[in-house]
Amino acid sequence: MTYNRNYLSNGHFLDNIDHWTAAGGAAHVATDGDPHLGCAHLLAVGDSISQEFVLPRTRIYTLHYHIKEVGNPLSVGDVNIEIYDSDDTKIYTHQPSTTGGDDWETKTASVGLIASEQYTLKIDYQDSHDDDIHFDHVWLWEVAISRSSVATIVHDRLGALATDKGLSTTASGDLTEGDYTYAVDSGLRRLGAVDPVTGLPDIRWVEQNEVDDIISLVLTVMLEQLQIEYSVEVDIAVGPRRESLSQISKAIGGLLSGDAGAGTVIERDLSHE
Numbered sequence: 001m002t003y004n005r006n007y008l009s010n011g012h013f014l015d016n017i018d019h020w021t022a023a024g025g026a027a028h029v030a031t032d033g034d035p036h037l038g039c040a041h042l043l044a045v046g047d048s049i050s051q052e053f054v055l056p057r058t059r060i061y062t063l064h065y066h067i068k069e070v071g072n073p074l075s076v077g078d079v080n081i082e083i084y085d086s087d088d089t090k091i092y093t094h095q096p097s098t099t100g101g102d103d104w105e106t107k108t109a110s111v112g113l114i115a116s117e118q119y120t121l122k123i124d125y126q127d128s129h130d131d132d133i134h135f136d137h138v139w140l141w142e143v144a145i146s147r148s149s150v151a152t153i154v155h156d157r158l159g160a161l162a163t164d165k166g167l168s169t170t171a172s173g174d175l176t177e178g179d180y181t182y183a184v185d186s187g188l189r190r191l192g193a194v195d196p197v198t199g200l201p202d203i204r205w206v207e208q209n210e211v212d213d214i215i216s217l218v219l220t221v222m223l224e225q226l227q228i229e230y231s232v233e234v235d236i237a238v239g240p241r242r243e244s245l246s247q248i249s250k251a252i253g254g255l256l257s258g259d260a261g262a263g264t265v266i267e268r269d270l271s272h273e
Contacts, residue, residue, distance in 0.1 A: 005204040005205060007141065009053075012198070013038040013039050014037060014038040014197075015028075016028050021050045021051065023050075024047035025042075025043040025047050026040065027041050028040065036068075036136045039068075039135060039136040040138075041133075042135070044125060045125055048122055048123060048124040051120065055113050055116075055117070055119070058115045060112050061111055061142055062108055062143040063081070063094065063108065063110070063111055064106070064107070064140075064141075065106075065138040066107075066135065067107060068104045068105070069100055069132075069133055070133070071102070072100050074098040074133070076096075076097050077127055078133075079096060079123065079125055079127075080093055081093070081121070081124075082122045082124065083111065083121055083122075084122065086119075092111050094109045104136070106176055123135055137198075143206075144210070145211045147176065147184050148176075150180075150203075151169045151178070152169055153215050154218045154222055158222060161248075167179040167180070182221075183218050183225065184201075186218075187221055188206070188214065189201050190217050191210060193205035223255060226252055230252065231249040
């Protein structure tokens with residue numbers, strides 16, 4: 001359980017949908033021609049998969065999953081992701097929507113749950129949509145910090161550098177953290193926060209005592225990127241206005257290789273004309 005960082009079993013659906021109770025026509029799909037090698041397949045209204053689980057601690061948990069609508073976009077209410085307590089009382093409902101286009105989309109939600117309660121998670125095809133729906137990488141875990149929070153903190157710390165380059169944390173397609181997505185991936189890899197099943201960087205593997213580390217690593221990656229971009233900029237002078245852009249690259253280099261050693265970010269005031 002700890003190795004997989006998932007309080008749900010078989011959330012990857014690599015070979016089957018074991019540990020899940022399937023209803024209607026819900027089934028396992030080995031592959032649909034993309035990197036998701038195995039997923040759960042809901043075909044029509046009434047199809048569902050569900051699983052019971054128990055949690056060790058009372059806290060806020062992150063629910064994560066990948067969803068693909070084969071055909072038209074999903075509207076809110078087409079699919080319900082529900083959590084029931086031991087009395088079969090529905091205590092939580094999450095209703096995703098999608099943009100369609102047969103692309104996988106990543107979704108996350110936060111839910112407060114208590115220890116030792118027997119819960120049931122149910123993914124239920126609710127409304128007639130005439131299209132197949134695929135689910136993969138379904139997990140529930142205590143995440144020390146979210147990817148979006150890391151991106152926001154780094155964006156704020158970059159300050160004027162982020163503003164000058166027009167950087168944004170707004171999601172766009174596969175770039176779930178906007179301009180910071182690849183930096184977050186790189187920071188997770190440098191930290192060793194990688195899912196052993198998929199080999200992909202995964203925020204679940206960041207421990208509570210490593211939150212500052214992942215922020216520092218992502219900040220370092222972004223500064224390295226900005227240093228490269230500014231190193232090819234040309235200094236300009238128009239009347240009294242001067243922009244010494246190449247100097248910014250040198251200043252960033254100083255931040256990256258400060259007194260604490262190469263690769264360490266030393267926070268200092270950074271300004272340019």
